[in-house]
Each structure stands twice: as C-alpha cells, then as structure tokens.
Amino acid sequence: AQSVAQPEDQVNVAEGNPLTVKCTYSVSGNPYLFWYVQYPNRGLQFLLKYITGDNLVKGSYGFEAEFNKSQTSFHLKKPSALVSDSALYFCAVRVGNYGQNFVFGPGTRLSVLP
Amino acid sequence: GAGVSQSPSNKVTEKGKDVELRCDPISGHTALYWYRQRLGQGLEFLIYFQGNSAPDKSGLPSDRFSAERTGESVSTLTIQRTQQEDSAVYLCASSQTPGGRTSAIHNEQFFGPGTRLTVL
Numbered sequence: 308a309q310s311v312a313q314p315e316d317q318v319n320v321a322e323g324n325p326l327t328v329k330c331t332y333s334v335s336g337n338p339y340l341f342w343y344v345q346y347p348n349r350g351l352q353f354l355l356k357y358i359t360g361d362n363l364v365k366g367s368y369g370f371e372a373e374f375n376k377s378q379t380s381f382h383l384k385k386p387s388a389l390v391s392d393s394a395l396y397f398c399a400v401r402v403g404n405y406g407q408n409f410v411f412g413p414g415t416r417l418s419v420l421p
Numbered sequence: 422g423a424g425v426s427q428s429p430s431n432k433v434t435e436k437g438k439d440v441e442l443r444c445d446p447i448s449g450h451t452a453l454y455w456y457r458q459r460l461g462q463g464l465e466f467l468i469y470f471q472g473n474s475a476p477d478k479s480g481l482p483s484d485r486f487s488a489e490r491t492g493e494s495v496s497t498l499t500i501q502r503t504q505q506e507d508s509a510v511y512l513c514a515s516s517q518t519p520g521g522r523t524s525a526i527h528n529e530q531f532f533g534p535g536t537r538l539t540v541l
Contacts, residue, residue, distance in 0.1 A: 341529060351464075351512065351532040397463065409454070409530070413463035 309334040311400050311412035319418045320388045328383040328415045330372075330398030339401040340381040342372055345414075346394045354396075357381060368392070388419045423447070425533035427513050433539045434503055442498040442536045446515030453496050454530060455488055456512040464512065470496060503540045510535040 310333045320326045332338055342354040355366025362374040372383045381398060398412040426445045434440050446453050455467040466480040470490040481487070485503075490496040500507055514530035 343532075350534040351514075353529050353531070356529055409466070409469075411456075411464040411466075 309338075309400055309410050311398050311410050313396075313398055313412040313415045315415050316413075317416045317418065319420060322390050322419050322421050323387050326385050326388040326392070326417065326419070328396050328398075328417060330381045330383065330412060332379050332381065332398070332400045334400055340372075340374060341399040341401070342366065342370070342381075342383050343397045343399060343411075344368075344394050345397065351397065354383070388417075390419045390421050393417055393419045425513055425515050425531050427511075427533040427536050429536060430534065431537045431539075433541065435541050436505060437502055439499065439501045440503055440538060442500075442511050442538070444496045444498070444513030444515075444533060446494070446496070446513070447531055449493075450515035450517055450531070451493050452516045452530075453490055454514045454516075455496070455498050456514065457482075457509045458512055458535070459509045467498070467511075500538075503538075505540045508538055508540045510537050 312331045314329055318326065318328055332340065340357040343351045344354050345351045354370050355364050355372055357364045357372065357374045363371060364374065365371045370383060370385050372381055374381050383396060385392065395414050395416050397414050399409060401409045425447055428443045432440055444453065451472045453470040456464040457467055458464050468481055468488045469477040472493060485501045488496060488498045496513065498511060512535045513533045516530045
C-alpha cells in the first residue's frame with residue numbers, strides 16, 4: 308500500500324534562510340506527488356505537483372520541490388523563507404488514475420522566525 | 422470561477438444528534454473527496470466519489486457515517502448519533518479526472534474551506 312512520510316512534525320527556520328520540508332513516499336508504480344499548504348484558519352491550497360518530466364518542480368509563492376526517484380523523496384524547498392510562509396504543509400501521493408489512491412502525509416508545521 | 426464551497430462553516434451539536442454537511446464541488450469536476458482533519462493532525466480520507474461509479478467508502482470510520490452525491494454535483498456527508506470524537510474539521514475536495522480537457526489541473530484537488538464540527 309502506498310504511504311507518505313513527513314519525518315518532521317515541526318520545522319523552524321529564520322526569515323531569509325533557506326527552508327526544506329521533507330517528504331518520502333512508498334508506492335508501487337509511478338507516483339504523482341503534490342504539496343499543499345494550509346494557512347491558519349484557511350483551507351488547503353495547492354502548491355505544486357510532480358507528474359512527469361523535470362525532477363525540479365516550481366510552484367506557487369517561490370516554492371520548489373525535487374523529485375528523487377532513487378531516494379523516493381519529494382522535499383519542498385524555498386531559497387529564502389518569509390514569516391508569511393509559516394503554515395502547515397502536506398505532502399501527498401497519488402498512484403495511477405484512480406482518486407481513491409490519494410494519500411496525504413501527516414503534515415509538517417513550518418515556523419519562520421523574524 | 423467559483424471554488425469548492427462547504428456549508429455550514431461551523432456546526433455545534435449535542436452528542437447523539439445527527440448532522441449533515443454539504444459540499445458543492447467545482448462545476449465539471451467528476452471526482453469528489455471527503456476528509457476529516459482532527460485538531461493538529463493530518464488529513465484522514467473518508468470517502469471518494471467518481472462520476473456514476475460506486476463510491477469508495479473504505480475510509481468511513483463507522484456505520485454512523487454516510488455520504489451521498491447526486492450525479493456530479495452536490496455531496497452530503499451525514500453523521501448519525503454524533504460522538505465527541507467526531508469533533509473535527511471536515512474537508513471536501515474535488516478534482517478533474519485524468520483524461521479531462523483541462524489537463525493543466527490534471528489530478529490536483531481543490532479544497533473547500535471546511536466545516537468545523539464541534540460535538541458537545
């Protein structure tokens with residue numbers, strides 16, 4: 308069965324520093340990988356996705372993620388963190404063409420300190 | 422265009438009462454999902470609808486939970502005889518299925534704002 312792990316419950320980073328939020332996955336077949344962000348008191352918003360092609364995917368708000376097949380990882384990155392990036396981040400994986408195989412990770416809370 | 426909408430935004434109920442939560446997906450989205458998010462936790466899959474196919478109910482936690490969807494439009498999640506542990510935010514999402522014309526949004530889910538359910 309497919310699964311998604313986000314090994315860090317909490318990530319703290321100083322404003323202006325680079326940030327990384329980790330995600331690893333376990334699937335059979337080709338994965339479709341996603342990152343979503345949940346700001347306080349707001350719904351989940353799509354950030355970026357990897358379907359096929361370039362391993363480095365660029366998304367909203369300056370975020371990017373790198374798909375690494377050998378390490379089964381899809382870490383979210385941003386070169387320079389903003390305080391406004393503080394939120395809950397979810398990695399998700401979808402396998403094949405059937406929606407019921409959409410699995411979310413447990414989430415990582417990012418705090419960017421001024 | 423309009424996004425996914427959910428109603429009510431907040432619902433406070435007494436233990437043992439039934440509640441009904443509504444989701445209006447984005448027009449044209451054939452796939453619809455319900456998730457539960459307990460405070461400080463991740464998303465828990467509940468149920469999935471795809472067009473006119475039989476729904477995937479594998480995530481429903483008990484027989485007190487049920488959901489319906491009329492065609493490819495509105496969905497209703499019903500919780501009977503609510504318990505305090507049902508307190509959570511219930512999220513609905515919709516997506517265009519593979520093969521849809523809008524390939525630019527292939528596979529991604531669009532989430533509603535959620536319904537915060539509090540069972541006293």
